[in-house]
Amino acid sequence: MIEWISSKLNLKANFSFKSEHKECIRDIVQHEMVGMMKNFIQHGETNCLEHSFYVSYISYLVCKNIGLDYRSAARGGLLHDFFLYDWHEEKPYRGLHGLIHPNIALQNANKYFDLNDREKDIILKHMWPLTIRLPKYKETFVVLMADKYCAFMETISLSRCKYVYELRKEF
Template sequence: MRGFTKSKLNLKIDSKTYDEYKKCISDLTKNETVRSMDRFIQHNNITCMEHSIYVSYISYSICRRLNFDYRSAARGGLLHDFFLYDWHTTKTNDGLHGFTHPYVALKNANKLFKLNDVEKDIIVKHMWPLTIKLPKYKETFIIVFVDKYCAFLESVRLANKANIYELMSNIF
Protein backbone atom coordinates (compact mmCIF):
# COMPACT_ATOMS: atom_id res chain seq x y z
CA MET A 1 0.00 0.00 0.00
CA ARG A 2 2.78 2.42 0.91
CA GLY A 3 4.48 1.80 -2.45
CA PHE A 4 1.21 2.46 -4.28
CA THR A 5 0.66 5.68 -2.29
CA LYS A 6 4.20 6.88 -2.95
CA SER A 7 3.84 6.21 -6.69
CA LYS A 8 0.79 8.50 -6.78
CA LEU A 9 2.74 11.38 -5.25
CA ASN A 10 4.99 12.06 -8.20
CA LEU A 11 3.80 15.22 -9.88
CA LYS A 12 4.17 15.41 -13.60
CA ILE A 13 5.33 18.93 -14.37
CA ASP A 14 5.14 19.87 -18.02
CA SER A 15 6.92 23.07 -18.98
CA LYS A 16 4.01 24.70 -20.82
CA THR A 17 1.54 24.50 -17.94
CA TYR A 18 4.27 25.23 -15.40
CA ASP A 19 5.19 28.46 -17.24
CA GLU A 20 1.51 29.39 -17.22
CA TYR A 21 1.34 28.60 -13.48
CA LYS A 22 4.35 30.83 -12.79
CA LYS A 23 2.65 33.72 -14.61
CA CYS A 24 -0.39 33.33 -12.35
CA ILE A 25 1.69 33.78 -9.19
CA SER A 26 4.72 35.81 -10.32
CA ASP A 27 3.67 39.07 -8.67
CA LEU A 28 3.12 37.19 -5.40
CA THR A 29 6.45 35.36 -5.44
CA LYS A 30 8.38 38.57 -6.09
CA ASN A 31 7.09 39.99 -2.82
CA GLU A 32 9.55 39.73 0.09
CA THR A 33 6.78 39.23 2.65
CA VAL A 34 5.46 36.25 0.69
CA ARG A 35 9.00 34.91 0.45
CA SER A 36 9.30 35.13 4.23
CA MET A 37 6.90 32.17 4.46
CA ASP A 38 9.98 30.03 3.83
CA ARG A 39 11.21 30.90 7.36
CA PHE A 40 8.35 29.08 9.09
CA ILE A 41 7.94 25.32 9.41
CA GLN A 42 4.46 24.09 8.51
CA HIS A 43 4.49 20.28 8.81
CA ASN A 44 7.55 18.26 9.88
CA ASN A 45 10.42 19.54 7.71
CA ILE A 46 8.21 21.32 5.14
CA THR A 47 8.13 25.11 5.29
CA CYS A 48 5.00 27.18 4.95
CA MET A 49 6.18 28.31 1.51
CA GLU A 50 6.89 24.77 0.34
CA HIS A 51 3.48 23.61 1.59
CA SER A 52 1.73 26.57 -0.05
CA ILE A 53 3.46 26.02 -3.40
CA TYR A 54 2.53 22.33 -3.23
CA VAL A 55 -1.13 23.14 -2.53
CA SER A 56 -1.14 25.94 -5.08
CA TYR A 57 0.29 23.92 -7.97
CA ILE A 58 -1.84 20.81 -7.40
CA SER A 59 -4.97 22.96 -7.09
CA TYR A 60 -4.00 24.93 -10.20
CA SER A 61 -3.53 21.67 -12.13
CA ILE A 62 -6.87 20.22 -11.04
CA CYS A 63 -8.78 23.45 -11.72
CA ARG A 64 -7.11 23.86 -15.10
CA ARG A 65 -8.10 20.32 -16.10
CA LEU A 66 -11.70 20.93 -14.95
CA ASN A 67 -11.94 24.34 -16.68
CA PHE A 68 -12.36 26.12 -13.35
CA ASP A 69 -10.72 29.42 -12.40
CA TYR A 70 -7.19 28.02 -12.17
CA ARG A 71 -5.57 31.44 -11.81
CA SER A 72 -7.51 32.17 -8.61
CA ALA A 73 -6.80 28.64 -7.37
CA ALA A 74 -3.07 29.13 -7.89
CA ARG A 75 -3.06 32.52 -6.17
CA GLY A 76 -5.42 31.61 -3.34
CA GLY A 77 -3.52 28.37 -2.80
CA LEU A 78 -0.26 30.24 -2.47
CA LEU A 79 -1.71 32.71 0.05
CA HIS A 80 -3.96 30.33 2.01
CA ASP A 81 -1.45 30.05 4.88
CA PHE A 82 -0.06 33.59 4.71
CA PHE A 83 -0.23 34.02 8.51
CA LEU A 84 3.52 34.78 8.98
CA TYR A 85 4.30 33.28 12.38
CA ASP A 86 5.49 29.96 13.77
CA TRP A 87 2.23 28.35 14.79
CA HIS A 88 4.10 25.70 16.77
CA THR A 89 5.32 28.28 19.29
CA THR A 90 3.20 31.41 18.83
CA LYS A 91 -0.08 31.45 20.72
CA THR A 92 -2.64 34.18 20.06
CA ASN A 93 -5.45 35.47 22.25
CA ASP A 94 -7.88 35.03 19.34
CA GLY A 95 -8.19 31.27 19.68
CA LEU A 96 -6.65 28.11 18.31
CA HIS A 97 -4.48 28.43 15.21
CA GLY A 98 -6.58 26.03 13.12
CA PHE A 99 -9.63 28.24 13.57
CA THR A 100 -8.02 31.69 13.38
CA HIS A 101 -5.13 31.60 10.89
CA PRO A 102 -7.32 31.89 7.76
CA TYR A 103 -8.49 35.32 8.95
CA VAL A 104 -4.92 36.39 9.72
CA ALA A 105 -3.81 35.15 6.28
CA LEU A 106 -6.60 37.09 4.56
CA LYS A 107 -5.78 40.26 6.50
CA ASN A 108 -2.09 39.95 5.55
CA ALA A 109 -2.88 39.24 1.89
CA ASN A 110 -5.35 42.14 1.64
CA LYS A 111 -2.66 44.54 2.88
CA LEU A 112 -0.36 43.66 -0.02
CA PHE A 113 -2.51 42.50 -2.92
CA LYS A 114 -5.79 43.18 -4.66
CA LEU A 115 -7.65 39.91 -4.34
CA ASN A 116 -10.75 38.79 -6.19
CA ASP A 117 -13.71 37.17 -4.42
CA VAL A 118 -12.62 33.62 -5.25
CA GLU A 119 -9.13 34.19 -3.83
CA LYS A 120 -10.58 35.70 -0.65
CA ASP A 121 -12.97 32.77 -0.23
CA ILE A 122 -10.11 30.30 -0.73
CA ILE A 123 -7.96 31.96 1.91
CA VAL A 124 -10.63 32.41 4.57
CA LYS A 125 -12.40 29.07 4.09
CA HIS A 126 -9.55 26.66 3.34
CA MET A 127 -9.93 25.16 6.83
CA TRP A 128 -13.56 24.21 6.28
CA PRO A 129 -15.34 22.61 8.12
CA LEU A 130 -13.51 24.30 11.02
CA THR A 131 -14.40 27.69 9.55
CA ILE A 132 -18.06 26.58 9.66
CA LYS A 133 -19.18 28.73 6.70
CA LEU A 134 -19.44 26.64 3.57
CA PRO A 135 -17.05 27.58 0.74
CA LYS A 136 -18.81 29.65 -1.91
CA TYR A 137 -16.82 28.58 -4.97
CA LYS A 138 -15.87 25.23 -6.49
CA GLU A 139 -12.22 26.35 -6.52
CA THR A 140 -12.37 26.76 -2.76
CA PHE A 141 -13.55 23.16 -2.36
CA ILE A 142 -10.58 22.03 -4.47
CA ILE A 143 -8.18 23.94 -2.18
CA VAL A 144 -9.90 22.57 0.96
CA PHE A 145 -9.29 18.99 -0.10
CA VAL A 146 -5.88 19.50 -1.69
CA ASP A 147 -4.66 21.34 1.43
CA LYS A 148 -5.74 18.45 3.64
CA TYR A 149 -4.20 15.93 1.24
CA CYS A 150 -0.86 17.77 1.19
CA ALA A 151 -0.89 18.35 4.96
CA PHE A 152 -1.51 14.64 5.53
CA LEU A 153 1.34 13.61 3.22
CA GLU A 154 3.67 16.12 4.85
CA SER A 155 2.67 15.08 8.36
CA VAL A 156 3.27 11.38 7.78
CA ARG A 157 6.43 12.15 5.79
CA LEU A 158 5.16 10.86 2.46
CA ALA A 159 5.44 14.19 0.67
CA ASN A 160 8.14 14.05 -1.96
CA LYS A 161 10.37 17.03 -1.20
CA ALA A 162 12.14 16.62 -4.53
CA ASN A 163 8.83 17.37 -6.29
CA ILE A 164 8.30 20.45 -4.15
CA TYR A 165 11.86 21.64 -4.83
CA GLU A 166 11.33 21.10 -8.55
CA LEU A 167 8.22 23.28 -8.36
CA MET A 168 10.08 26.00 -6.50
CA SER A 169 13.33 25.86 -8.46
CA ASN A 170 12.29 28.23 -11.22
CA ILE A 171 10.06 30.45 -9.13
CA PHE A 172 12.73 31.98 -6.91
Protein backbone atom coordinates in the same frame (compact mmCIF):
# COMPACT_ATOMS: atom_id res chain seq x y z
CA MET B 1 -0.27 9.67 -4.50
CA ILE B 2 0.42 12.59 -6.85
CA GLU B 3 1.04 10.10 -9.62
CA TRP B 4 -2.28 8.38 -8.87
CA ILE B 5 -4.19 11.69 -8.85
CA SER B 6 -2.44 12.73 -12.05
CA SER B 7 -3.30 9.45 -13.74
CA LYS B 8 -6.95 9.71 -12.73
CA LEU B 9 -7.16 13.28 -13.97
CA ASN B 10 -5.02 12.50 -17.01
CA LEU B 11 -2.53 15.19 -15.96
CA LYS B 12 1.05 15.47 -16.97
CA ALA B 13 3.16 17.94 -15.01
CA ASN B 14 4.69 19.17 -18.22
CA PHE B 15 6.72 22.27 -18.93
CA SER B 16 3.76 24.32 -20.17
CA PHE B 17 1.78 23.65 -16.97
CA LYS B 18 4.74 24.58 -14.79
CA SER B 19 5.40 27.70 -16.83
CA GLU B 20 1.75 28.77 -16.71
CA HIS B 21 1.54 28.09 -12.97
CA LYS B 22 4.61 30.26 -12.37
CA GLU B 23 2.99 33.09 -14.34
CA CYS B 24 -0.17 32.82 -12.22
CA ILE B 25 1.79 33.32 -8.98
CA ARG B 26 4.83 35.33 -10.11
CA ASP B 27 3.81 38.69 -8.59
CA ILE B 28 2.96 37.02 -5.29
CA VAL B 29 6.12 34.96 -4.86
CA GLN B 30 8.31 37.94 -5.71
CA HIS B 31 6.91 39.93 -2.78
CA GLU B 32 9.28 40.05 0.20
CA MET B 33 6.54 39.34 2.76
CA VAL B 34 5.62 36.08 1.01
CA GLY B 35 9.29 35.11 1.16
CA MET B 36 9.05 35.32 4.96
CA MET B 37 6.78 32.25 4.92
CA LYS B 38 9.87 30.09 4.51
CA ASN B 39 10.91 31.04 8.06
CA PHE B 40 8.04 29.08 9.62
CA ILE B 41 7.65 25.31 9.80
CA GLN B 42 4.22 24.16 8.70
CA HIS B 43 4.05 20.34 8.79
CA GLY B 44 6.87 17.95 9.59
CA GLU B 45 9.99 19.47 8.03
CA THR B 46 8.09 21.45 5.40
CA ASN B 47 8.05 25.21 5.77
CA CYS B 48 4.97 27.32 5.16
CA LEU B 49 6.14 28.56 1.75
CA GLU B 50 6.89 25.05 0.47
CA HIS B 51 3.52 23.85 1.75
CA SER B 52 1.79 26.75 0.02
CA PHE B 53 3.65 26.09 -3.25
CA TYR B 54 2.52 22.48 -3.06
CA VAL B 55 -1.14 23.38 -2.39
CA SER B 56 -1.03 26.02 -5.11
CA TYR B 57 0.33 23.67 -7.75
CA ILE B 58 -1.98 20.74 -6.95
CA SER B 59 -4.96 23.14 -6.97
CA TYR B 60 -3.81 24.67 -10.25
CA LEU B 61 -3.51 21.24 -11.91
CA VAL B 62 -6.92 20.04 -10.77
CA CYS B 63 -8.73 23.28 -11.67
CA LYS B 64 -6.98 23.48 -15.04
CA ASN B 65 -8.07 19.94 -15.87
CA ILE B 66 -11.72 20.32 -14.85
CA GLY B 67 -12.27 23.77 -16.34
CA LEU B 68 -12.32 25.94 -13.23
CA ASP B 69 -10.54 29.22 -12.52
CA TYR B 70 -7.03 27.77 -12.16
CA ARG B 71 -5.41 31.19 -11.76
CA SER B 72 -7.48 32.04 -8.69
CA ALA B 73 -6.91 28.54 -7.29
CA ALA B 74 -3.15 28.87 -7.74
CA ARG B 75 -3.05 32.33 -6.16
CA GLY B 76 -5.47 31.55 -3.33
CA GLY B 77 -3.63 28.30 -2.68
CA LEU B 78 -0.36 30.17 -2.36
CA LEU B 79 -1.81 32.70 0.09
CA HIS B 80 -4.07 30.39 2.12
CA ASP B 81 -1.55 30.17 5.00
CA PHE B 82 -0.09 33.69 4.75
CA PHE B 83 -0.29 34.22 8.55
CA LEU B 84 3.46 34.84 9.20
CA TYR B 85 4.04 33.33 12.64
CA ASP B 86 5.16 29.98 14.03
CA TRP B 87 1.88 28.41 15.06
CA HIS B 88 3.75 25.67 16.92
CA GLU B 89 5.24 28.14 19.41
CA GLU B 90 3.73 31.61 19.14
CA LYS B 91 0.18 32.60 19.92
CA PRO B 92 0.03 36.22 18.72
CA TYR B 93 -3.77 36.11 18.55
CA ARG B 94 -6.44 34.74 20.86
CA GLY B 95 -8.05 31.51 19.81
CA LEU B 96 -7.09 28.24 18.20
CA HIS B 97 -4.74 28.51 15.24
CA GLY B 98 -6.91 26.27 13.05
CA LEU B 99 -9.86 28.58 13.54
CA ILE B 100 -8.22 32.01 13.39
CA HIS B 101 -5.38 31.73 10.87
CA PRO B 102 -7.62 31.99 7.77
CA ASN B 103 -8.72 35.46 8.94
CA ILE B 104 -5.13 36.50 9.64
CA ALA B 105 -3.97 35.16 6.27
CA LEU B 106 -6.74 37.09 4.49
CA GLN B 107 -5.89 40.31 6.35
CA ASN B 108 -2.23 39.94 5.35
CA ALA B 109 -3.08 39.06 1.75
CA ASN B 110 -5.44 42.04 1.42
CA LYS B 111 -2.71 44.31 2.75
CA TYR B 112 -0.24 43.40 -0.01
CA PHE B 113 -2.29 42.13 -2.96
CA ASP B 114 -5.39 42.96 -4.98
CA LEU B 115 -7.48 39.81 -4.58
CA ASN B 116 -10.59 38.74 -6.45
CA ASP B 117 -13.62 37.24 -4.67
CA ARG B 118 -12.58 33.64 -5.38
CA GLU B 119 -9.09 34.18 -3.95
CA LYS B 120 -10.58 35.76 -0.82
CA ASP B 121 -13.03 32.87 -0.41
CA ILE B 122 -10.23 30.33 -0.83
CA ILE B 123 -8.09 31.95 1.86
CA LEU B 124 -10.92 32.53 4.31
CA LYS B 125 -12.62 29.15 3.99
CA HIS B 126 -9.78 26.70 3.33
CA MET B 127 -10.17 25.16 6.80
CA TRP B 128 -13.77 24.06 6.22
CA PRO B 129 -15.38 22.09 7.85
CA LEU B 130 -13.32 23.05 10.94
CA THR B 131 -14.50 26.59 10.36
CA ILE B 132 -18.23 26.84 9.80
CA ARG B 133 -18.15 29.16 6.80
CA LEU B 134 -19.26 27.15 3.77
CA PRO B 135 -17.14 27.69 0.63
CA LYS B 136 -18.88 29.71 -2.08
CA TYR B 137 -16.84 28.55 -5.09
CA LYS B 138 -15.80 25.19 -6.50
CA GLU B 139 -12.20 26.40 -6.55
CA THR B 140 -12.35 26.79 -2.77
CA PHE B 141 -13.30 23.12 -2.42
CA VAL B 142 -10.41 22.12 -4.67
CA VAL B 143 -7.91 24.15 -2.62
CA LEU B 144 -9.20 22.96 0.75
CA MET B 145 -8.95 19.33 -0.38
CA ALA B 146 -5.47 19.95 -1.83
CA ASP B 147 -4.47 21.55 1.47
CA LYS B 148 -5.60 18.52 3.46
CA TYR B 149 -3.87 16.13 1.05
CA CYS B 150 -0.61 18.12 1.12
CA ALA B 151 -0.68 18.49 4.91
CA PHE B 152 -1.13 14.75 5.29
CA MET B 153 1.71 13.96 2.88
CA GLU B 154 4.02 16.46 4.58
CA THR B 155 3.18 15.20 8.05
CA ILE B 156 4.10 11.63 7.15
CA SER B 157 7.09 12.88 5.12
CA LEU B 158 5.89 11.61 1.76
CA SER B 159 5.72 14.86 -0.17
CA ARG B 160 8.08 14.40 -3.08
CA CYS B 161 6.89 16.97 -5.58
CA LYS B 162 10.05 17.88 -7.52
CA TYR B 163 8.43 20.99 -8.92
CA VAL B 164 7.90 22.42 -5.41
CA TYR B 165 11.62 22.08 -4.73
CA GLU B 166 12.39 23.72 -8.09
CA LEU B 167 10.13 26.66 -7.16
CA ARG B 168 11.78 26.94 -3.75
CA LYS B 169 15.16 27.45 -5.44
CA GLU B 170 13.82 29.81 -8.09
CA PHE B 171 12.04 32.21 -5.78
